[in-house]
Amino acid sequence: MLDPSEIYDVDAQVAQQVEAASEGSGPVLVHAVRGFVDAGQAGAAVAEHLLEHLPSRRLVTFDADQLLDYRSRRPTMTFDSTTWSSYDEPELVVDLLEDGAGVPFLLMHGIEPDVQWERYVAAVRQLVERFDVPLTIGVHGIPMGIPHTRPLSVTAHATRPELVADHPSWFGAVTVPASASSLLELRLGQSGHDAMGFAVHVPHYLAQSPYPQASVAALERVQRATGLDLQVAALMPAAEETRAEIERQVNDSAEIAAVVRALEDQYDAFARSIGRPSLLAPTGEQPVDLPTAEELGAEFERFLAEQADGSPDA
Template sequence: MLDPSEIYAVDPAVAAEVTARAALGSGPVLVHAMHGFVDAGGAGRRAAEHLTEELTTTRLATFDADQLVDYRSRRPMMTFDATTWSSYDEPVLVVDLVRDAEGAPFLLLHGAEPDVQWERFTAAVRQLVERFDVPLTVGLHGIPMGVPHTRPLSVTAHATRPELVADHPAWFGSVQVPASAASLLELRLGESGHDAMGFAVHVPHYLAQSTYPQASMIALENVERATGLDLRLRALTDAAEETIAEIERQVEGSEEVAAVVHALEEQYDAFTRSTGRTGLLANTTQLPTADELGAEFERFLAERTDDGPGL
């Protein structure tokens, strides 16, 4: 493996601030939400945007995207203005120092998921975790699920140690899915003795290709519970309410869509009644099988391949 430290640069002044704060207690939590793979409803991407828009951020580290992005696979957008190229949407992958609503620091890894050099990339992140004494790494994204938008969203929680997700019900049994840089990062951190976990929000499959702020809000609520951070979610709450209102208008305007939603509601409620609990995840023995869930997941991935992946 090539030297991991050569694919990123750290701002020394910001690094000194993080190190000084860590010396006073534990280091900062690292939250990551990279885009480019499966992120139904834009759950992770919108969550990262919320954090950088609503909270104070300072750039700590910048990865060399030119070494990590396959431009022919995911072509960045450029703007042609009449007779000239006027702008280029340069892919970035960075770590920001963020301060929550109470001033508590944490790190945010966000931007384009690497296409290549995954092992080198995960080793680089591990270097940052160890350099800044990060006690916990948390990942966010969304996955498509056959659930209606009219019922509470749930999440699949996963971690390097079962104690980290003891309060969350298990959803999947054993299922194979295509890997991502984020999932490999969690695996490698766990193998090296570092605590890491993630939250995959179950997004209604018919909203998977749309921005669904409700999914981002649920993801960040779980981050707040796991870390004690205050992530100022009011802005996402307002956006989620507006989105739900727009979805309801569209459902009311289409009998076909309304029928699909109603069928999903009946399925969801049947599971709830059969378990006597208030959530679809109450009893995994009553849920669709891993093969059924895997087939739905593979169908979603196939649709993304047909449409072409996005940055």
């Protein structure tokens, strides 16, 4: 492996500030890196919220040029009349933030590396060890066949069972596509560092749109795990506005309302079955005869499209 320290630069003055603030333990590291699944923009909105509402200083800048495949994920540029006027330069950075009580913590955000994952993970491990980070936490959203009318559930995962003892397990053993963030958690655990993550379950028919409720759920769990004050209340107005708009669309269509009720039945059947051998066929009972999440989601999306096509602005 090439030297991990050569893919990032550390601001010496900000580093001194981090080290001076450490009293036996360094700052927590929260990461919400874009590029992997992030239903409802849960992780992206967490990063945007923290940077908007808390003071920050740039601590680490990764060399994105070494980590990106530009032809598979092209940045955007603006052409104005006769000239190229701007370039949306990709970045992967770590900022030093202070929570609502002035407690410092780190936020890693930006683009997920396309290449050199092991080198990138080794670089983050160097930073974790240099700044005595006691806990690394990742957040993102995943689409699930659940209705928006039920409390959001979360899949919690960690390098030690004790870190997620208060969270129910929704899955058994599954094989899924890897991400740089999941590899980071795995490698940190293998090297003896505490790391965990929260994947918020977002209604799959809302996965492509901003869903602030998911970011609220993620932030609340990060607060609980770390004791940080992350100003969650500032996200509540956006969450309430989104909830009201969804309810308006549901109330405007009896067919959409029926789809939501079917999802509610499916969700409730799942919830009753937690802890049994099969979520879909509880022990000693007949299997629940319900549509699949994909069928319900397709039906919901079809009705939403018909609503849009029939609107005056369509």
